[in-house]
Structure formats: structure tokens, C-alpha cells
Amino acid sequence: MPGYRGHLFGAMGVIAICVALLMLGSIVLNVQHIFFVTIFSIFVILGALFPDTDTDSKGQRLLYGMLFFFLIYLIARREFEFAAYLGLFACLPCMSKHRGWTHAWWAMFVVPIPLLFLPYFPYLVMPVEILNTKHGSIWFYLAFFLGYFSHLLLDGVLLTKKQTQKKLNKSRPF
Numbered sequence: 001m002p003g004y005r006g007h008l009f010g011a012m013g014v015i016a017i018c019v020a021l022l023m024l025g026s027i028v029l030n031v032q033h034i035f036f037v038t039i040f041s042i043f044v045i046l047g048a049l050f051p052d053t054d055t056d057s058k059g060q061r062l063l064y065g066m067l068f069f070f071l072i073y074l075i076a077r078r079e080f081e082f083a084a085y086l087g088l089f090a091c092l093p094c095m096s097k098h099r100g101w102t103h104a105w106w107a108m109f110v111v112p113i114p115l116l117f118l119p120y121f122p123y124l125v126m127p128v129e130i131l132n133t134k135h136g137s138i139w140f141y142l143a144f145f146l147g148y149f150s151h152l153l154l155d156g157v158l159l160t161k162k163q164t165q166k167k168l169n170k171s172r173p174f
Contacts, residue, residue, distance in 0.1 A: 010154045011049075014150045039143075041143075043115075051155070054096050060093075071083050115141045116141050
């Protein structure tokens with residue numbers, strides 16, 4: 001199983017492929033901002049590191065460190081309810097065992113769903129126009145999903161032999 005660096009390299013591979021596709025599709029999407037590619041890349045990396053938030057890891061420290069500063073930002077803006085819900089849901093991976101639900105195939109579809117609601121928070125305005133549209137959040141979802149997919153692929157959770165998959169499923173809480 002790859003460690004922190006392996007998952008970062010996997011995310012970088014996904015980013016490289018996505019950047020190439022974005023460059024090819026920039027005429028169609030009219031995406032010419034380096035900021036868009038940067039935000040997309042950050043969400044790929046976050047998705048690649050998220051499954052290991054259920055254990056003490058560099059990814060967990062990075063994600064919870066970022067979350068800490070984002071919660072401070074929300075509290076400073078007096079968005080207490082949103083900060084409370086975010087903090088509550090951020091605790092969920094820590095309450096499961098390693099390779100529990102965060103390593104389930106369905107989690108890569110479910111975990112990034114809250115990202116689809118980012119455009120509905122007026123204090124999260126992005127400087128790239130496509131991200132501020134109601135359909136722009138699909139890019140956040142897609143980026144996080146691709147990073148998550150790369151993590152599960154590198155861990156051998158996806159596309160493995162059925163015997164290995166059955167062993168992994170037995171160790172999951174549900």
C-alpha cells in the first residue's frame with residue numbers, strides 16, 4: 001500500500017491528465033485561468049488524501065490543519081452554524097477504524113457531495129467566473145472524486161481480485 005508520498009504522486013498523475021484535458025477543452029469551456037487549474041489541483045490532492053483521515057497520517061494533519069483555519073475564517077465571519085456542522089462532520093472519519101468506510105468504493109461518490117453546495121454560500125465567492133455558477137461546483141466534486149479514486153486505486157480497493165475485495169469488505173464496519 002502506498003503511503004503519503006505515493007498518494008500525492010497518484011494525485012499528481014490525475015492532475016497532469018486533467019490539466020492536459022482542461023487545456024484541450026479550454027476553447028470549449030473558455031477556461032483560461034491558472035487559478036481554476038490551481039483550485040482544481042488542490043481539490044484533487046484533498047480527495048487523494050481524505051481516505052487516510054481515519055488514521056494518524058500526514059494527510060490527516062494537512063486536512064485537519066486546513067480545516068482548522070477554515071473554521072477560524074467561518075467563526076470570524078460569524079457563520080457559527082456552518083462551522084458547527086462542518087466540525088461535526090469532520091469528526092466522522094476519526095470515529096471509524098482505518099480502512100473502514102473511508103476506503104469503501106461508495107465513499108468516493110458520497111463524501112464530495114457537500115462540494116456541490118459551495119455556490120450557495122455567498123461568502124465563498126471564487127475569483128474564477130465558472131466556479132461561481134450553480135454548475136461550477138461540479139468541478140469541485142469531480143476534482144475531489146478523481147483524487148479519491150486515485151487513492152482507492154493505489155490502495156488496491158478498486159479493480160482487485162474478488163478474494164482480496166472480500167477480505168477488505170470483511171474489515172469494514174458496514
